[in-house]
Amino acid sequence: MLNVGSLKEGFVLDHIQAGKSMDIYNYLGLDKLDCQVAIIKNAKSNKMGRKDIIKIECSLDVINLDILGYIDHNITVNIIHDRSIVEKKQLMLPKTIKNVLKCKNPRCITSIEQELDQIFILTDKTKEIYRCRYCEEKYSNL
Amino acid sequence: MRHLISPMDFSVEELDELLNLATDIENNPNKYKDACKGKKIATLFYEPSTRTRLSFEAAMINLGGNVLGFSSSASSSVAKGESVSDTIKMISCYADICAMRHPKEGAPLVASTKSSIPVINAGDGGHQHPTQTLTDLMTIKSLKGRLDNLTIGLCGDLKFGRTVHSLINALVRYTNIKFVLISPSELRIPSYIREEVLEGNNVPYKEVTHMEDALPDLDILYMTRVQKERFFNEAEYIRLKDSYILDNEKMTLASKDMLVLHPLPRVNEISVEVDEDPRAVYFKQVQYGVYVRMALILTLLDIHIN
Numbered sequence: 001m002l003n004v005g006s007l008k009e010g011f012v013l014d015h016i017q018a019g020k021s022m023d024i025y026n027y028l029g030l031d032k033l034d035c036q037v038a039i040i041k042n043a044k045s046n047k048m049g050r051k052d053i054i055k056i057e058c059s060l061d062v063i064n065l066d067i068l069g070y071i072d073h074n075i076t077v078n079i080i081h082d083r084s085i086v087e088k089k090q091l092m093l094p095k096t097i098k099n100v101l102k103c104k105n106p107r108c109i110t111s112i113e114q115e116l117d118q119i120f121i122l123t124d125k126t127k128e129i130y131r132c133r134y135c136e137e138k139y140s141n142l
Numbered sequence: 143m144r145h146l147i148s149p150m151d152f153s154v155e156e157l158d159e160l161l162n163l164a165t166d167i168e169n170n171p172n173k174y175k176d177a178c179k180g181k182k183i184a185t186l187f188y189e190p191s192t193r194t195r196l197s198f199e200a201a202m203i204n205l206g207g208n209v210l211g212f213s214s215s216a217s218s219s220v221a222k223g224e225s226v227s228d229t230i231k232m233i234s235c236y237a238d239i240c241a242m243r244h245p246k247e248g249a250p251l252v253a254s255t256k257s258s259i260p261v262i263n264a265g266d267g268g269h270q271h272p273t274q275t276l277t278d279l280m281t282i283k284s285l286k287g288r289l290d291n292l293t294i295g296l297c298g299d300l301k302f303g304r305t306v307h308s309l310i311n312a313l314v315r316y317t318n319i320k321f322v323l324i325s326p327s328e329l330r331i332p333s334y335i336r337e338e339v340l341e342g343n344n345v346p347y348k349e350v351t352h353m354e355d356a357l358p359d360l361d362i363l364y365m366t367r368v369q370k371e372r373f374f375n376e377a378e379y380i381r382l383k384d385s386y387i388l389d390n391e392k393m394t395l396a397s398k399d400m401l402v403l404h405p406l407p408r409v410n411e412i413s414v415e416v417d418e419d420p421r422a423v424y425f426k427q428v429q430y431g432v433y434v435r436m437a438l439i440l441t442l443l444d445i446h447i448n
Contacts, residue, residue: 107246107247107267107268107269108246108247108248108267109226109244109246109248109249109252109266111246113225113226113227113246113249114225114227116227116252123338124338131334132248133248133251134247134248134249134251134252135247135248136247136269136334137247138333138334
């Protein structure tokens with residue numbers, strides 16, 4: 001078993017779908033943070049067969065985890081303080097997503113306006129539909 | 143400070159108040175002739191428009207105010223690469239209120255977040271055109287006497303037709319409204335309007351491809367132009383542009399009190415012969431557009447005339 005040291009303070013993101021950890025690394029902007037990050041790929045899991053895990057050693061206020069609810073709400077987020085799990089965060093779909101998704105509508109003002117925040121708003125919770133705040137175009141992964 | 147970006151920015155009660163004010167302006171124009179003395183409207187038109195821009199300018203002049211602005215992006219600092227945010231901050235220093243038309247969807251919303259004066263969306267791409275909606279509502283209310291219990295046929299380009307999207311958004315809030323959506327399959331109403339606005343509000347609608355089938359049931363026929371400027375592919379535009387043409391023969395299928403509205407400009411989707419039919423009210427609609435914009439300017443500037 002691969003051994004990665006325990007965290008003093010930070011987050012453990014568990015039950016990430018195998019192979020998706022680098023996507024999450026990028027979505028959370030971890031490449032821009034000056035902190036220790038361990039990415040474990042294809043770990044054995046009773047529940048999932050294989051899974052990815054990300055461990056992030058950082059203070060609790062530097063990462064906005066809301067986006068994880070959009071990416072995959074089955075991810076388990078353990079919040080670590082003084083080397084113990086102080087909270088298991090329940091992931092929910094965020095009401096707004098800022099500067100993570102990009103509007104693909106070529107007619108949208110976000111395609112030309114400099115330094116404009118890319119904002120998406122949850123308009124249908126059941127169907128998990130997000131729309132651009134400016135042009136109201138539905139976000140699609142395709 | 144209030145803006146008008148989407149037709150949903152006003153509640154039904156506020157819309158009623160605005161339409162009542164517009165009717166009072168229609169009946170007593172002299173009462174309002176100096177209401178905006180010393181005030182200026184900036185008309186920021188990044189794409190060509192005749193009636194909307196002139197309608198705003200006529201509205202402000204009728205209220206005793208002044209007008210400044212530009213009528214194409216080529217003649218403004220946009221040609222030098224200026225952002226909407228910077229333009230509106232600059233215009234806020236010159237004018238008391240502004241009307242913006244922009245080819246990019248959401249541009250007036252961006253402007254409203256940076257502006258220190260009220261911003262009116264005068265049309266943003268294929269998205270919204272709320273002052274045309276106010277015009278349409280005033281036309282229907284003035285000539286039909288109501289905004290509820292209506293069957294409304296929307297015909298033509300329902301995909302890119304922003305006036306259609308705005309009108310549906312506004313009308314679903316009234317009781318017993320039914321829609322008949324008449325378009326070629328390529329220009330159907332966008333799915334978000336169908337799913338979230340119509341089905342989301344339990345508003346009955348049907349989609350048809352033949353205008354003749356729908357005409358006998360309609361209280362209002364709202365015609366639209368297939369807009370060349372919304373197509374990236376010219377061949378596609380040419381194929382679809384003559385999908386629906388309303389003429390006197392088709393008008394015989396409609397009821398005697400059905401009204402024909404059109405946001406204008408028309409190209410050939412309504413034959414000129416129909417203009418003489420008393421049910422054709424699209425030029426009266428233009429006049430109502432001035433009254434309703436006068437009422438909107440007064441409301442957003444918080445000016446009250448007793």
